[in-house]
Amino acid sequence: MKALFYPAINLMGRLRYAHKFLLLGLLALGAVVLLQVNLYQALDRVIEPSREELLGLEAMVRLNRTIQLVQHDRGLAAGFLAGNKLLAQRQQAKAAEVDAAFLRLAEALPPEVLAAARWREVSGDWRALRQFGLEWPQQTNTLRHEQLIAKMLTLASDVADASALTLDPDIASYYLMDVIVKLPFFTERLGQTRAFGAAILARKVVTEAERLQMASLLGHTRIARDLQTANLEKVVNYNPALRGVLGSLDQNVDAGMRIALGMAQDDIIDARFGISSEQYIEQFTNLIDQIYAGGSEVLAPALRDHIERRIDKARTGLAWIVVLSALACALFAYLAVGIFLALTGQIQGVLHTLRTLSDDSAERAQLVEAIAAGDLSREVHEPPALEMGGLAARRDEIGALVGAIAAMSAAQQSLGRGFARMARTLRLHRDEERQQDWAKSGINALNIELRGERALPELTQAVVSFLTRHVGGAVGALYLHDAGRQELVLAASHAYTTGTAPRRQFAAGEGWAGSAVRSGAIEVLSPVPPGYLDVASALGQAGPAAVAAVPLMHNGELVGLVEIGTFGEFDAPRLAWLRQAAEAVAVAVGVEHARRRVANLLEQTQVQTEELLVQQEELQQSNEELEERAQLLEQQREVIRQKSAESEQASRELRRKADELERISAYKSEFLANMSHELRTPLNSMLILSSLLQQNKEGKLSGKQVEYAATINGAGKDLLNLINDILDLSKIEAGHVTLELENVALGDMASQLQALFQPLAEHQGLALHIALAAGAPAQLRTDGQRLLQILKNLLANAVKFTAQGRVGLDVRVCQAAEAGGQGRTGEALAFAVSDTGVGVAPEQHERIFHAFQQADGSTSRKFGGTGLGLSISRQLARRMGGEITVSSAPGAGSIFTLYLPLDAGAVPAAPPPAPDTARAPAIAGFAVPAGAQPGAAARASAMAMAMEDDRELVLPEYRCILIVEDDLSFARILRDTVREHGFQAIVACDGEDGLALAERYRPNAILLDVMLPHIDGWGVMRSIKDNPATRHIPVHFITCLEDRQKAMGLGAIGFITKPVSAQQLDEVLDSIGAAIARTDKRLLVVEDDEAEAMSVAALLETDGLDISIARSGGAALALLAQGRYDCMVLDLGLSDMSGFELLDRLRDSACAPQMPVIVHSGRSLNEVDEARLRRYADSIIVKGAKSPERLVGEVSLFLHLVESSLPQDQQKMIRRALDKEAMFEQRKVLLVDDDIRNIFSLSSVLAEKGMHIVEAGNGAEALAQLQAHPDIDIVLMDIMMPEMDGFEAMRRIRREPRWARLPIIALTAKAMLGDQKQCLDAGASDYLAKPVDLDKLFSLMRVWLYQAGEVA
């Protein structure tokens, strides 16, 4: 319910009480005024119709009068027109009377009626009657009058309606009104009767119709009279006051009625005509007038009175209401003011009380705040008793409120008293605490000052400043005790002025402070004598009042002393505090001392720990590495194990292949055996015929021809011998030899041999000695023929290869094991054939027994023979269960020993021997004699698949080319081509073999493939170049790979790519031939100092190097013009021209374009010189202790690079032709690099492209160059440079707006992501990793130059 009032409460809550009451009063007053106005209006509504009624009544009365007059006029007019001329005058007077009545009527008529049509009609009709009425016949006149009257009657009802006469609310006045309104109707009936009757009477004739009409009129009149009478009765009933007047009036009218009506009945209807028309009219007129008079004189005034009374009554009521309500308002206002004054007065009282209370509370709250904030200085008052006055006695709510406030005030008062007490107590406590706080916070602050690791000077400074400030001192000084010197030394001071600087040090016990130190207690000097010490500020100075000396003791030991001077006295708390503080300071200083010692120790330890850690890390790391090594070794061992398994497998394979070959060999031997027979047949006839020719029996042949025939015969015999031997050997190898065992008498055999070889030996001047040892058996069971064949062969060889000395055969018994054969036991017979001939190198011992071995061509030509003898002998010996061994050394003669079992039949013959090689017989070295010479160096190759080549024939005077190629068919082509070009060819099928052969045979050149098993061509190349023995050998690559650059880089002399045409091969071999032809490299030493020149020449002198010396630049140029040199060593200081000049001239004359130049100079070179030299010289050596060594190295390096430069240059020329690009031509490039070689190599490449090159050695130079050459199109910027690096340079370039779009390509050696980003951030347009890939560089330059062109 209360919620409903919230808006009102809200509104009221905002208003002061005076306004509240004013608002309420205004509202009440408004209500009263509203009520009064309404009431007034209501009463006015009652009065207004009554007034209208009065007006309407007046109009009605006048209308009735007018009607009365018109009726009169009708009657007069009718009489006149009917013939009574007497009436004319009366009628005229009457008409004028009517005119006046109309005028009066018009004044009284209500406006709406006046404005209506009916009134105009009525007044129009009357005007017509007035003007023309007398000219009309009587009937017409009467009729028009009647019509007029009828209209006027209607007008009367209009008036009644307009003035609401018929609606009168008062029943008394209603009937009055009704009578008055209906009065004309009644009189009209009378009037009509009058007029009708008057006319008849005037005529004195009456028709039946007129009688009837007259009768009807009379009837109507009577009825009207009855109605009037009834109404009048009602009027009387409601207005009893009128009864008397009306009664008499009514009686008069009734009497007049009776007379008049009797007249009409008698005189007219009954046609007596007893009366004149005047009389008749008179009678009726009187009656009518009487009636009208009654109406206007009785009824109308009565009605008027009635209405006026009613109006008065209403007015009175209205006055009462106004007065009463005004009174009520006044009372209300009075009471309201009273309430307001009473309420505000009370509230003011309460408010005042409360204000007093709240002021008091606020004051106290401020005090509490102040106390809480620590301000205890304010005085605390007890609150005064509260004056309540009479308010407390009041019984209303205010009284209760005041009571409550009084109780509160009492509580407040006691609270105030307690509070005052509390404040006093607090003040006491606070003073105590402040004292303690000062001491404690001082100690705390001191501790804070002492805390932390601070060096002693800082610490003491902080301490002395703090102590002095804290005790309110003016000056202070802190001395530290130096235990070593037994002195106190000033460590820090506070506020000392220069004039009063304290003493730097003093001894304990010295002076007053010293005594304080000795006593260990604080001493105070007060008062201080004037001039003892001054304390100065900027404004002035004064002496302190007291000085305290505070010794610092730690663990009973003196640490130092603090002296403080103050302007005031030292009170007890301060001294106590100083004592406390002194302890803390002493401890801190002591601790600081200790800490410094510890820190020093710790630092040392840390450094050592760090070092130890790193060392440990390194040790650990190297341990791990050792472990890794061990693992690696283990892996290698494993690999070796695998390899040995593999090789075992391979050897098994080999053995299998050997078996196969053996079979093949057997077929071959059989074939040979058959073939030999076939060969011998034609040979026979040739021998015979040539022999015949030689005899020249017919003498027809010339001597020359005979000689030819002899040669043919001799050759034929040789061939026959060879064939026989081949046949023999193949028979043995094919196992076709059967031994015919017999007992051979050794003595017989010896003498037989003696006889056979004696002449031969004698012919060569040799001694022949054949002897049987003492223990030798007389005979031997073996195949005698074969034994003899072997011995003959051995002896023939011995004789053949022995130029002088002796040849001998010794037969002795020996142990079978001596023969070297496995599983042999028992005794054997040894036939040792010894000689003093050329001998055989030990490594050749096995080889000479092999069939078809190539041998030294010269040897074969020298000694002749088929070279199959030893082979056959050994095969035979083995067949007989024996063996042949050789023991020989070059130049020491040879001993071939044939061991035979005593009984060949008892010993199983050796299996048919394995053929020694599988080499095709077609290229067999026919000339190899048994007991071949050691000159033919060859490896006993176990390479079963090796290709036939010339390795056995290699001779020093022949040029030899090593082919390293694993594709056998291509190797064969190469071999053949090589041979066609007059070289010997050695073929290796893999890298290892190639390396071994290269080292063994030192070929003149090497053709090298890259794709090789095991070691590839690159590896072979490196090894060749690493080996001092082989590095001079030119190597030409023939490979399917395209890496020409690499090959040339490794020092190859040439490079062609497979497949190659025969023509290409020819060219290659021609160039090799040319290269080899120049066996000697030519070196030019240009040096004006003779001794130096000689020493350089001596230093560089090696086999195959032809050194020329030029002692002047001119001489050097002359020499260079004459012939080609492979390398030049140049001293810069020449007598006739400088080295630079020489180099310039050399370059200009182009006589030695590709020759490497090594500058060997004692001059120290600056960068400019070096840069200049770098254009020509390939290497610069500054003379010094180690320069000879380097010179040798560089010279050998360049001499072997000579060949490589040619194809490179050709390539360059081709590239130059292709690379001429419009984009690069005439463009200017700035090369920024600190490495002159880089600049040189890049600039030469760029120059080939037609670019102009500007160089800079670091960032600063680059900037300078850019300034000097504003038309630079592109910059190539190295990053790592001295002075100003590339990053900085690029940043600076980009700072200049005109270079904002200059393309800069950064050259960086780093691959890190950040580095490249850094390049771009620094302003590089792009970047390129080093080492520079030229193709990439050109691509980049195309991109950036293109852009630059577009922009330009």
Added chain:
Amino acid sequence: MNEQDIVELEIGLLVSAVKQAHGYDFSGYASASLTRRLVAWLGKSGFDSFGAATSALLRDALLCRALVEDVTVNVSDMFRDPPFFKALREEVLPHLRTYPHARIWVAGCAGGEEVMSLAILLREEGMDQQCRIYATDLNESVLERARQGMFELRDMQRYTKNYQLAGGCAAFSDYYVARYGRALFDPALLRNVVFAAHNLATDADFSEMQLILCRNVMIYFKPALKERLLSLFDGCLTPGGFLCLGTKETLDQRAIAPRYREMAAPVRIYRKQYAAGAQA
């Protein structure tokens, strides 16, 4: 999968993340040593695990630098292994003297102690204008330190002793000014030194060098990285140039070994032979 496996896996991820995000490649570092150093770093860094550290490292370049600084070994001495410097002075510098301008690469220069030693050596031999030293390290902050040419005073006694043992003929104190616990070396000594960041694990070589010092760096690398490093050195060393390794490092069993000859046996100075045509 036990804890150790997890840590190994995490370290692998971390190494890969650092490589991809910042370009520092530790994958070639000897794993035992790297693990020890990373574990030590983790303890210091305040991360719970390598996983957490990896995620932070991916986003924080500064943290990565701190990691690089801690993981790489940056301790060195001036004239460390005095016999080495003696040999350098006696055996190598006479050769370098024959070049009008020699280029020297100190790979992994750390705090610059070795560079400074070398610079002093060159000055004493009167070759300081003749040689340019390229001092590189992958760790930018130690490079910054090296550029300053300032060393702790506490080490100076040791350095002085090393210097004397290394055949120093002047007063070592001529080269520096000691103050505020530091010894500032003559800035002119570093005039011909180019300091640059270079990552041996990823970056390419420089152009031709006559002398390369890479001492006590390879021991922290795996064999494959060692091979890479050595072939890098081989690639930029001119014939007749010198390669100096730490006392615990050797060329034995390495691919480039055949082209090198050991000069002064105990101190690991190798000389590249003239044989191969290295002018390419």
